[in-house]
Amino acid sequence: MNNVRVVLYGVGAVGSRVARFLLEKKGIEIVGAIDVAKDKVGRDLGEALGIDKRLGVVVSDDIDTVLSKAKADVVVHATSSFLKDVYPQLQEVVAHGVNVVSTCEELSYPYATDPELAEKLDELAKTYKVTVLGTGINPGFLMDTLVITLTSVCQKVNKIQVVRLMDAGTRRVPFQKKVGAGLSISEFRERLEKKTITGHVGLKQSIAMIADALDWKLDEIEIDPVEPVIAKTYVESEAIKVKPGQTAGLTQKARGVKEGKETIALHFQAYIGAQEEYDAITIDGVPNINQRIQPCVHGDIGTIAMIVNTIPKVINSPAGLLTMKDLPVPSAALGDMRKYIEM
Numbered sequence: 068m069n070n071v072r073v074v075l076y077g078v079g080a081v082g083s084r085v086a087r088f089l090l091e092k093k094g095i096e097i098v099g100a101i102d103v104a105k106d107k108v109g110r111d112l113g114e115a116l117g118i119d120k121r122l123g124v125v126v127s128d129d130i131d132t133v134l135s136k137a138k139a140d141v142v143v144h145a146t147s148s149f150l151k152d153v154y155p156q157l158q159e160v161v162a163h164g165v166n167v168v169s170t171c172e173e174l175s176y177p178y179a180t181d182p183e184l185a186e187k188l189d190e191l192a193k194t195y196k197v198t199v200l201g202t203g204i205n206p207g208f209l210m211d212t213l214v215i216t217l218t219s220v221c222q223k224v225n226k227i228q229v230v231r232l233m234d235a236g237t238r239r240v241p242f243q244k245k246v247g248a249g250l251s252i253s254e255f256r257e258r259l260e261k262k263t264i265t266g267h268v269g270l271k272q273s274i275a276m277i278a279d280a281l282d283w284k285l286d287e288i289e290i291d292p293v294e295p296v297i298a299k300t301y302v303e304s305e306a307i308k309v310k311p312g313q314t315a316g317l318t319q320k321a322r323g324v325k326e327g328k329e330t331i332a333l334h335f336q337a338y339i340g341a342q343e344e345y346d347a348i349t350i351d352g353v354p355n356i357n358q359r360i361q362p363c364v365h366g367d368i369g370t371i372a373m374i375v376n377t378i379p380k381v382i383n384s385p386a387g388l389l390t391m392k393d394l395p396v397p398s399a400a401l402g403d404m405r406k407y408i409e410m
């Protein structure tokens with residue numbers, strides 16, 4: 068059986084880590100790499116990753132040429148969070164007849180939030196007989212798939228609360244910048260206005276995925292404004308120093324309202340210097356469920372794992388735009404990757 072053939076689309080912080088993880092795994096190989104960053108295009112992938120080995124794959128900004136030559140089974144896509152930005156990228160991959168696993172947050176559950184684009188992409192994927200999935204740690208697992216899985220032992224569910232609290236200082240640098248660490252409060256607010264800080268993208272998608280899994284018809288999904296977490300003392304990560312009074316990160320809440328009541332409540336907090344880290348899911352139902360993962364799952368490690376572990380499941384799935392709630396139970400794919408593929 069041939070190796071599973073992967074093209075990386077986006078060799079940034081996430082794409083690079085996916086590449087390094089793939090290099091450790093059996094039965095899977097990287098056969099192409101696409102990026103637009105000037106410091107990467109034209110370089111050997113090994114060099115772009117900063118590893119001491121040439122890989123014989125040159126990073127290219129020419130999607131058509133890469134995909135025409137690569138005969139890829141799957142594209143690992145990690146360029147942006149917003150569906151309308153990535154739609155043309157996904158369209159081109161799908162039109163080459165290649166499956167997609169993407170980290171795009173808005174792709175994780177687009178049917179409720181961007182129904183027109185979702186339908187279009189679903190049709191296109193079916194036409195070209197490929198599967199498209201948006202996943203990651205969050206959205207993709209902690210605030211949705213894991214919650215849905217826990218409800219499987221409930222006879223009744225009245226209310227769900229999820230809290231993710233993490234020390235942003237342990238995460239990749241683009242993430243620390245994305246949560247505004249090290250900015251003054253006015254800079255933070257300015258960037259929020261210019262949308263260079265967006266808060267956590269995915270709360271709406273996670274709530275919609277949970278609601279649809281439970282067949283709850285929500286009145287609305289409310290997303291509260293992003294708020295800065297202000298450092299009380301000096302805190303730092305390897306990359307960013309935060310003085311007292313500056314922004315250490317952010318906090319954001321969202322809720323799904325059903326029959327006038329808050330029935331799904333999500334609270335996301337990420338800042339440098341968080342004293343504790345946890346993922347907590349509380350289900351008020353029959354039975355009640357209180358689940359706490361402490362410290363919280365490391366977002367970058369978890370994202371890379373989820374992306375790679377879902378590759379065989381995506382290759383094996385029926386064509387279309389799928390979501391994590393449609394895939395088989397997620398699991399680690401520890402063995403030779405070829406073994407999971409039904410050829």
Ligand SMILES: NC(=O)c1ccc[n+]([C@@H]2O[C@H](COP(=O)([O-])OP(=O)(O)OC[C@H]3O[C@@H](n4cnc5c(N)ncnc54)[C@H](OP(=O)(O)O)[C@@H]3O)[C@@H](O)[C@H]2O)c1
Pocket residue numbers: 076077078079080081082101102103104105145146147148149156170171172202203204205206207239241242370
């Ligand atoms: N669902 C989840 O749990 C999860 C977890 C982690 C990350 N994410 C998301 O995944 C995305 C990638 O994250 P990251 O940290 O790797 O970001 P990143 O470091 O900025 O990497 C993105 C890479 O893609 C390149 N790129 C941008 N537009 C492109 C295009 N049209 N064609 C080809 N390459 C393009 C960028 O080049 P330039 O630098 O030149 O723009 C950069 O090299 C982000 O949106 C992030 O929020 C989701």
